[in-house]
Amino acid sequence: MSLRIGDYAPNFSAQTTLGEIDFHQWLGDSWGIIYSHPADFTPVCTTELGRTAQLKDEFEKRGTKVAAISTDDLDSHIGWIDDINETQNTQVEFPIIADADKKVATLYNMIHPNFSTTATVRSVYFIDPDKKIQAIITYPASTGRNFAEILRVLDSLQLTAAHSVATPVDWEPGQDVIISPSVKQEDVEAKFPKGHRVIKPYLRYTPQPNK
């Protein structure tokens, strides 16, 4: 199934390293990230899952639950966690979904057959509290993801869900944001009391509203 931004994130039940979960129940009212890695006991994946564990507080600050998934089985995941903890100096406390039958990977279009018919690529799905997919990023097996970028995307998604703004190129939290074109100029002052700059009628900046 090809999932796109705005689609409902499909539900599933699965075995994980934290026990059986119903995905939607597990997410509850939180934001969520489900991300795939190609295989357990592989070097790049080990660093990525280690980084996820190291960033536990950052994900918690953003009210976001994270789950990893590969097409390996539960015993493999459980055995690998010890290596991740040891080599990345952390404690994996988030669930890793066992998907040996590829049910979830197929549902989330994480298997790209021209890469592999059995292993997942590095997909990341950002899911909002209404279970809508808000962003999707996909990397090949050979390129480890940038988790600072994953947090930055999450910050942008959460900010733009709450305010009529968009985040410009290379935006980092705390920097000025762009006023949505849908906001009429006569409403800008009331909506953005911190002030604004008009560069062009369609290019208007304001300080980040929630900082």
Ligand code: BEZ
């Ligand atoms: C890795 O995690 O290092 C990896 C996994 C599959 C293919 C290539 C690299």
